[in-house]
Amino acid sequence: MFELRNITKSYLTPKGRRHVFRDLSLKIPAGKNIGLIGRNGSGKSTLVRLLGGADVPDSGTVATDKSISWPVGLSGGFQSTMTGRENIKFVSRVYGAVGDAMRRKVAYVEDFAEIGSWIDEPVKTYSSGMRSRLAFGLSMAFDFDYYLIDEVMSVGDAHFKRKCADVFEERLQKSKVVLVSHNMSEIKKLCDVVLLVRDGGVQIYDDVDEGIKAYNT
Amino acid sequence: MLKPRSPLQIKKSVIFALVLREARSRFGDRRMGATWTLIEPICHLLILSVLFGLLRGRTVAGIDFPVFVLVGLAPFLLFRNTALRLMNSPKENRALFSYKQIKPLDTYIARVLVEFSISATVYAILVFGFAWFGFDMAIKSPIEWMLTVLLGVIFSFGLGMLLSLIAHAMPSSTLFIRMMFFPLYFMSGVLIPASYLPHAMLPLLLLNPFLHLMELIRAEIFPHYVPVDGISVIYVIAFTLVLLFVSLGTYRVRRLHLISTKNG
Numbered sequence: 126m127f128e129l130r131n132i133t134k135s136y137l138t139p140k141g142r143r144h145v146f147r148d149l150s151l152k153i154p155a156g157k158n159i160g161l162i163g164r165n166g167s168g169k170s171t172l173v174r175l176l177g178g179a180d181v182p183d184s185g186t187v188a189t190d191k192s193i194s195w196p197v198g199l200s201g202g203f204q205s206t207m208t209g210r211e212n213i214k215f216v217s218r219v220y221g222a223v224g225d226a227m228r229r230k231v232a233y234v235e236d237f238a239e240i241g242s243w244i245d246e247p248v249k250t251y252s253s254g255m256r257s258r259l260a261f262g263l264s265m266a267f268d269f270d271y272y273l274i275d276e277v278m279s280v281g282d283a284h285f286k287r288k289c290a291d292v293f294e295e296r297l298q299k300s301k302v303v304l305v306s307h308n309m310s311e312i313k314k315l316c317d318v319v320l321l322v323r324d325g326g327v328q329i330y331d332d333v334d335e336g337i338k339a340y341n342t
Numbered sequence: 343m344l345k346p347r348s349p350l351q352i353k354k355s356v357i358f359a360l361v362l363r364e365a366r367s368r369f370g371d372r373r374m375g376a377t378w379t380l381i382e383p384i385c386h387l388l389i390l391s392v393l394f395g396l397l398r399g400r401t402v403a404g405i406d407f408p409v410f411v412l413v414g415l416a417p418f419l420l421f422r423n424t425a426l427r428l429m430n431s432p433k434e435n436r437a438l439f440s441y442k443q444i445k446p447l448d449t450y451i452a453r454v455l456v457e458f459s460i461s462a463t464v465y466a467i468l469v470f471g472f473a474w475f476g477f478d479m480a481i482k483s484p485i486e487w488m489l490t491v492l493l494g495v496i497f498s499f500g501l502g503m504l505l506s507l508i509a510h511a512m513p514s515s516t517l518f519i520r521m522m523f524f525p526l527y528f529m530s531g532v533l534i535p536a537s538y539l540p541h542a543m544l545p546l547l548l549l550n551p552f553l554h555l556m557e558l559i560r561a562e563i564f565p566h567y568v569p570v571d572g573i574s575v576i577y578v579i580a581f582t583l584v585l586l587f588v589s590l591g592t593y594r595v596r597r598l599h600l601i602s603t604k605n606g
């Protein structure tokens with residue numbers, strides 16, 4: 126479960142400080158797939174970053190006893206002069222997988238991404254599709270309690286999309302997702318509880334359909 | 343599921359990963375990257391010390407001139423490069439802060455370690471090379487010398503961190519800061535003993551901790567070298583402590599902005 130206590134988050138922009146959340150408190154029940162919906166710019170991504178620990182609130186705390194992934198499919202963290210394999214090793218080291226565990230991660234991503242010998246070329250030589258394959262495979266190589274998915278769900282060609290969907294289905298047996306999406310059918314399919322982010326506030330709907338209805342009105 | 347790790351374990355693995363990544367990216371761009379990374383500063387130091395040796399005559403203050411230049415220039419370049427590398431660190435590593443384990447402070451530490459390792463290797467190679475050709479490379483008080491170099495590295499760490507925070511708040515200031523390091527080259531007595539600097543200016547020049555560090559390093563290496571009056575290790579230590587306090591404090595205040603994607 127997640128518990129947010131008195132979260133205030135603002136960003137400093139060239140035109141001054143902009144508050145996204147003020148004194149927000151929230152309890153998200155355990156063992157549920159969480160969907161985040163809301164207009165563009167309402168603060169969904171900020172909330173996801175706060176839940177994932179990639180961003181820190183100005184004040185207040187985010188408490189959880191679960192492991193949470195980095196945003197699935199994140200390829201911005203790749204060092205473009207390093208090879209795909211070296212980038213996988215870097216993330217493995219950061220997440221404490223060394224020795225045999227690291228070799229297993231590399232083998233998994235190598236197998237999953239299906240980019241063949243390109244894995245030993247610098248990432249800057251990759252096509253955008255190859256980059257996403259690598260990034261998605263890397264996210265799937267680790268067993269998190271929650272996977273953060275910010276808008277992008279499937280990448281690559283039809284074959285790879287199917288593969289992603291399959292591995293995800295299997296992963297959802299054990300893990301949960303935090304999904305940000307504007308695609309309501311996706312939310313309906315995957316999520317058990319919906320958080321509607323609006324005007325700096327967050328409402329929880331245990332009934333997904335009700336949440337979507339509130340969003341649409 | 344992932345095994346829970348203690349904060350110390352996380353810090354250790356993050357810094358280790360960053361050190362390897364940093365080294366990779368320093369070596370990675372070119373063919374024979376690792377060799378070039380070493381040869382470049384070796385050439386820089388070798389050319390400067392031999393060239394100035396030829397121009398200025400054989401000795402200064404009774405010391406072979408190439409040796410004199412080497413023992414001052416090498417640590418100065420280490421300090422300067424450390425500060426300048428740290429300055430660019432948040433900008434160059436920003437994409438990494440999406441991994442919640444990685445904090446800007448880790449990238450600073452990793453950079454210092456890599457910079458120090460490269461410099462130490464280069465320096466060791468040059469010292470052995472010089473000794474091979476018959477120069478006297480003995481160090482009078484090795485332990486004090488090592489401590490002084492370490493102090494200089496800590497000082498540059500604080501300085502680089504502060505510069506990075508300034509550069510993050512005002513990105514256009516990096517050019518100006520880089521330019522500031524040119525006069526520092528001459529004001530710090532890197533190529534000449536501090537006693538050759540204009541005496542009337544000395545009280546002002548002695549505010550510069552680099553000058554103290556250079557003089558201390560030389561006094562600890564050469565048996566008969568006399569640093570100018572007013573050189574004190576206490577001053578450098580005090581300066582370093584204040585600087586560390588200021589930069590760590592500013593870092594604490596600004597840490598949310600450093601990892602934020604919305605600005606900088």
